[in-house]
Amino acid sequence: MDDPVSSIRNLGPATDAVYARAGITTATQLRELGPDAAYAMLLKSGARPHFISFYAMVMGLQGRPWNDCKGKEKDALRERFDAIKDGVTPDPLSGIEKILNEIGVIERH
Numbered sequence: 001m002d003d004p005v006s007s008i009r010n011l012g013p014a015t016d017a018v019y020a021r022a023g024i025t026t027a028t029q030l031r032e033l034g035p036d037a038a039y040a041m042l043l044k045s046g047a048r049p050h051f052i053s054f055y056a057m058v059m060g061l062q063g064r065p066w067n068d069c070k071g072k073e074k075d076a077l078r079e080r081f082d083a084i085k086d087g088v089t090p091d092p093l094s095g096i097e098k099i100l101n102e103i104g105v106i107e108r109h
Contacts, residue, residue, distance in 0.1 A: 002026035010060035021045045035061055036084055043088040054081045 005011055005019040007027045016025075022038075022045035024030050030038050035058045043049055055077045056066035069077060 002028045005030055008057075008060045009063055010056040010066040018042065018047055022047065030057075031061060036080060039081075040084050040088050043085065049081070049085045051078060051081050054084075 003026065004016050005024060005027055006013045006016045008030065011019075019025070019030065019038075019042065022041040024033065024038055024041060033041070035054070039054050039057065052066070055069050055074065058077060059066050059068055
């Protein structure tokens, strides 16, 4: 069995559920996807975009503390974050709508 996503530095136990909703269930899977693809998957699954969560993940995948990102490096990460955010359309059935659809309360059109 592989380690959970929360075994990566900066990612706490609550992140396991958030990443699992996006289909990312292991630390290895997150590393193989890379931060940009993984973050796009999170947004598509209905997670709200938040710059700190993005750069904390990037830093964690590098084995660095979340607040180690500064200056030009942080500016470059912000550009990446904005590009990911702007390029993703969330699934209209995410969150509670997805659950209601799964149990047959609402139907996807």
